[in-house]
Amino acid sequence: MYTEHPGSCSTTGAIGLERTRFFPRQLITPDDLIQDQIYFRDKLRRHNRLLHGWGVVCGARIKPGTGECEIVIEPGYILGPYGDEIYIDQEVTVNLCQQGTDGNAISPCSDMTDPWCSNIRVDRQSNKPYYLAVRYAECQTRPVRVVGTSCGCNEIECEYSRIRDSYAIKLLSELPSTYADPMPQPNLDDVARCTPDHACPACPTEPWVILADITLGAGSKVTKEGIDCFAHRRHVVSFANYYYLCKSTTLPVVRSIFPGNGINLNNDQALLREWAQRPLLKITFDREMAMPKLSEPDAWLRFWQLRSDDNLTVVRRIFLALSPENPPATDESGFTATYQLRAGAQELFQSRFLIQIRATADTITDTTTPPNLLDADFSGTKLSSEQLNQVWNVTDQTTLSIEILNNLSTTDATLPSGDRAAGGQFHSWFAVLG
Structure with a gap:
């Protein structure tokens, strides 16, 4: 089951920076158990957003697919504007000329409640820039029967026992408000300089991370030349591939x-x-x-x-x-x-x-x-x-x-x-x- 993720820098239901304190003979409710998840999750999101920023950390490259209107997204790791981890663990093929009933081009958590509702055909204009974007999403999984109900398993008598981290991909016709056009290059001097107005960045207003600018050719054909992975892609600085090597030097004796x-x-x-x-x-x-x-x-x-x-x-x-x-x-x-x-x-x-x-x-x-x-x-x-x-x-x-x-x-x-x-x-x- 697909769950819309709130467009906010803090989780719905979070109570400040509180974590649960358990004590003997306490009556435990689901809210008590969930609160610690919220506490540590928001802490991680805040850490990512304020220390690392948001954008593509690694991978998530785009290349043409086999179909005329298809592209392939390679595995990658992305930090969303609200600090969420977006992990694409395998290649994803996206048909840019279709979208689901939820409006997304693809979402692994889409809930196909009506088997007769297939993806909708969308006409795309040629030579018009579109923006392939990804955002964090959640889906509820592993339904279990609630104790005390009948043997059925409909929405009333069953509860989902897990929440899976996922993502949604969409082809946007307009650039999100969190992006500038053209994108300015960050000034490292400004980052390193200590100034009185060195304020924390505001919470972004949209959840999307642009992976590529895409311009379709005639007949909605995707070409290599029509994919621009640099115009609006934000790159998060990562030191994962850098390390210190202590040479095994034999000293003279x-x-x-x-x-x-x-x-x-x-x-x-x-x-x-x-x-x-x-x-x-x-x-x-x-x-x-x-x-x-x-x-x-x-x-x-x-x-x-x-x-x-x-x-x-x-x-x-x-x-x-x-x-x-x-x-x-x-x-x-x-x-x-x-x-x-x-x-x-x-x-x-x-x-x-x-x-x-x-x-x-x-x-x-x-x-x-x-x-x-x-x-x-x-x-x-x-x-x-x-x-x-x-x-x-x-x-x-x-x-x-x-x-x-x-x-x-x-x-x-x-x-x-x-x-x-x-x-x-x-x-x-x-x-x-x-």
Whole structure:
């Protein structure tokens, strides 16, 4: 059974913005149960109308049908002027030269009470613009017998148990009053501007949404050229097809370091002799790193010599420079940058050494576009953040607490570095103790 939808922004029978409050021993009536439906339905309609506006959200394209006076409406989603959802869930073929007894070209909820009443033939003028429009409609469905009546099921003894959301389609000869001709383009500056007269839009006076302007050819023939889906179609902005994509980016990491974390070079005499001849620090990454960053290690890479003296830690900064004999290169182990220690080999014995890497901002990045910051996190010592900061700020030589030397001990951390987040701090140590 077809139900005419009221031309209003609020449902008939709505009582302000009230929702039902149930309490024990309350006598419940149909109005009580329906009121909550009205409350939430009007809330949704108001939200749609004032926040999203009205018009075609997606789909509902028009194309010629197989018959001379036929068009086909593709599935689509539309917001009506009063905030109602209009959902066309499948292709609909409309004969523009016919209309039902209710005046609509087509309505899925039309109540054909008289089987002898077929659709009425309507003569359409050629070369005259018509407006194919859709509006929200409701239909009552699923009749059930009312308790206490006879076994029949006429209009008196049965009640419809459901209300179905539907729509009605009509070919209008005049443009609805809610449309301007020509349609003005909205000004985004006006939408974004904060002005004192930024009032809420008034409730529209007509329920129709124009899908297309249609001009019939000779003999009421529908042609592709006679369908204009842009002249008066209002489009509602939708972000359904837009989304953020968090790229699964693999960040650069430190694969290995030489001398290795926690080792004492004195335990390997061959390794000690090699290192004593040319004191070097080698850092191997999993990929090629940006050369300008490698050439300026002071911003991200620092090296200190630590010794014990009178229950204090003597901290001496040793500066680094890329080795000209061993320029950064890639081999089977990764991309290795080799740094010379600007200190004599004899000065480096009977000492411990601390290496820190701090990947912040764009201090050390790979060569991709855009560049990825090193994922540096690696805790190879037991030094606290405060102690690491104290050492990081040593620019020449100073004395610090003996606890710094005591905390220069091995942890269970293993390489490669990283916590899957760009940046971070790396600290490792080794010793040359006999």
